Amino acid sequence: MSETPLGTRVRPIDTASGRLRLLDQRRLPREETWIDCDSADATAEAIRSLAVRGAPLIGVAAAWGLAVEARRLAGADGGFDASWAAAADRLGKARPTAVNLRFGVERMRTAFRASAGRPPAERVALLEAEAARFEEEDREACAAMGRHGAAWIAAHLGADPAGPLRVLTHCNAGALATTGVGTALGVVRALAAGRPVAVFADETRPFWQGARLTAWELAKDGIDVTILPDVAAASVIASGKVSVAVVGADRIAANGDVANKVGTYGVALACRAHGVPFVVAAPRTTLDSACPTGRDIPIEWRDGAEVLLLDPAGESPLSVAPAGVPALYPAFDVTPAALVDAIVTEAGVSTAPHADGLARLLALP
Numbered sequence: 480m481s482e483t484p485l486g487t488r489v490r491p492i493d494t495a496s497g498r499l500r501l502l503d504q505r506r507l508p509r510e511e512t513w514i515d516c517d518s519a520d521a522t523a524e525a526i527r528s529l530a531v532r533g534a535p536l537i538g539v540a541a542a543w544g545l546a547v548e549a550r551r552l553a554g555a556d557g558g559f560d561a562s563w564a565a566a567a568d569r570l571g572k573a574r575p576t577a578v579n580l581r582f583g584v585e586r587m588r589t590a591f592r593a594s595a596g597r598p599p600a601e602r603v604a605l606l607e608a609e610a611a612r613f614e615e616e617d618r619e620a621c622a623a624m625g626r627h628g629a630a631w632i633a634a635h636l637g638a639d640p641a642g643p644l645r646v647l648t649h650c651n652a653g654a655l656a657t658t659g660v661g662t663a664l665g666v667v668r669a670l671a672a673g674r675p676v677a678v679f680a681d682e683t684r685p686f687w688q689g690a691r692l693t694a695w696e697l698a699k700d701g702i703d704v705t706i707l708p709d710v711a712a713a714s715v716i717a718s719g720k721v722s723v724a725v726v727g728a729d730r731i732a733a734n735g736d737v738a739n740k741v742g743t744y745g746v747a748l749a750c751r752a753h754g755v756p757f758v759v760a761a762p763r764t765t766l767d768s769a770c771p772t773g774r775d776i777p778i779e780w781r782d783g784a785e786v787l788l789l790d791p792a793g794e795s796p797l798s799v800a801p802a803g804v805p806a807l808y809p810a811f812d813v814t815p816a817a818l819v820d821a822i823v824t825e826a827g828v829s830t831a832p833h834a835d836g837l838a839r840l841l842a843l844p
C-alpha cells in the first residue's frame with residue numbers, strides 16, 4: 480500500500496493574500512462560483528446557508544472569517560476589541576453541532592488576546608498567521624488520517640477481496656469538507672493509492688451532499704463512485720456488496736458516540752447486523768471531551784420546509800409534498816460508540832473501548 484494518500488484537485492477555500500473566498504457548495508455540481516467573505520457576519524451567513532459546510536472546513540472558514548473581520552475593523556474608527564469579540568460570538572453560533580466551528584473561533588480568540596496592546600495592523604497579521612496555521616494543520620491531519628485509516632482497514636479486512644474494495648460513505652466528508660484530501664474520503668483516497676476502490680455514495684437527502692458533492696469530487700479525481708438512494712444503503716450492505724463503511728463526524732463525545740449527518744446511525748446499524756466494519760474518520764478538533772456522551776451533543780434541527788423541496792439549495796426548488804403538510808429535519812444523528820469499530824484521527828486509531836482509545840489519542844502531542 481502506498482504511504483502517501485492520493486492528492487485532490489478539489490479546493491473549496493481560497494485564502495490567498497489574506498482574503499477569504501469560499502466555493503459555493505449549494506451550486507455544485509452545476510457551476511463553480513465563489514463567495515467573497517469580507518466580514519465575520521458574511522462568513523457566518525455562508526456557514527448557516529450551507530454554502531460552506533463540513534465540520535473541519537467550517538472551523539477553518541470561521542478562523543479566516545475572524546482574521547478578515549480584524550482587517551475590516553482595523554480600518555474603522557474605535558471599538559476594535561469589543562466589535563471583534565461580538566463578531567466572534569455571532570460566528571461561533573452559526574451552526575450548533577460541528578464542534579470544529581467552536582474550536583476555530585476559540586483558537587482565534589486566544590490569538591486575539593495574545594495580540595492585545597499591539598497596533599491594529601500587527602494584530603491583523605498575527606490573526607492571519609494563526610488562521611493559516613490552523614488551515615495547514617487541517618490539511619496535514621487529513622493526510623495522516625488517510626494513512627492511518629487505510630492501514631487499519633487493510634489489516635482488518637485481511638486478504639485483498641476479489642475485485643475492488645467497496646467503500647460505502649454517507650454525506651460528504653471529503654476535500655469539500657476540509658482543506659485537504661478529506662476525512663472519510665481521505666481514507667478512500669489513501670486506499671485508492673494502493674488498490675482498486677469503488678465507492679457507494681449515499682445521496683444524503685435533502686441537501687444531496689452525497690449525490691452532488693461526494694460524487695462530484697470523486698469523479699473529478701478519477702475515483703470510481705456510484706450513488707445510492709439513502710433508503711437502499713441497508714439492503715446493499717445486507718447483499719454483501721460493501722467491504723467497509725467509512726464516514727466523517729461533526730462531534731465525537733468522550734465515550735465515542737458519534738454525531739454525523741442524519742442517516743449515519745442507520746448505516747452503522749446495518750453494518751453491525753451484517754458484519755461489515757463501520758469506521759469513522761475525524762480530526763482531533765472534532766473530539767469534544769466536554770460532552771461525556773452523545774446525549775450531550777447539540778443536534779441542529781433545520782427548517783422542515785427544506786425536506787419538502789427536491790433541491791432546497793437550487794434556483795427553482797420543486798415541492799414534492801401536499802401543501803400544508805409539515806416535515807421534520809434533524810440534520811444530524813448520533814451513532815452509539817458500541818457500533819463504531821474504529822475512530823481514525825491524525826494521531827492514530829481508537830478501537831473499543833473508545834473512552835480509553837480517544838483519551839489516549841487526545842493525550843498524544
Ligand code: MRU
Nearest residue numbers: 532533534650652656727728740
Ligand atoms: O450539514 P453538513 O453538510 O455540514 O454535514 C456534514 C457532515 O455531516 C459530514 O459528514 C461531517 O461534517 C464530516 S466532514 C469531514
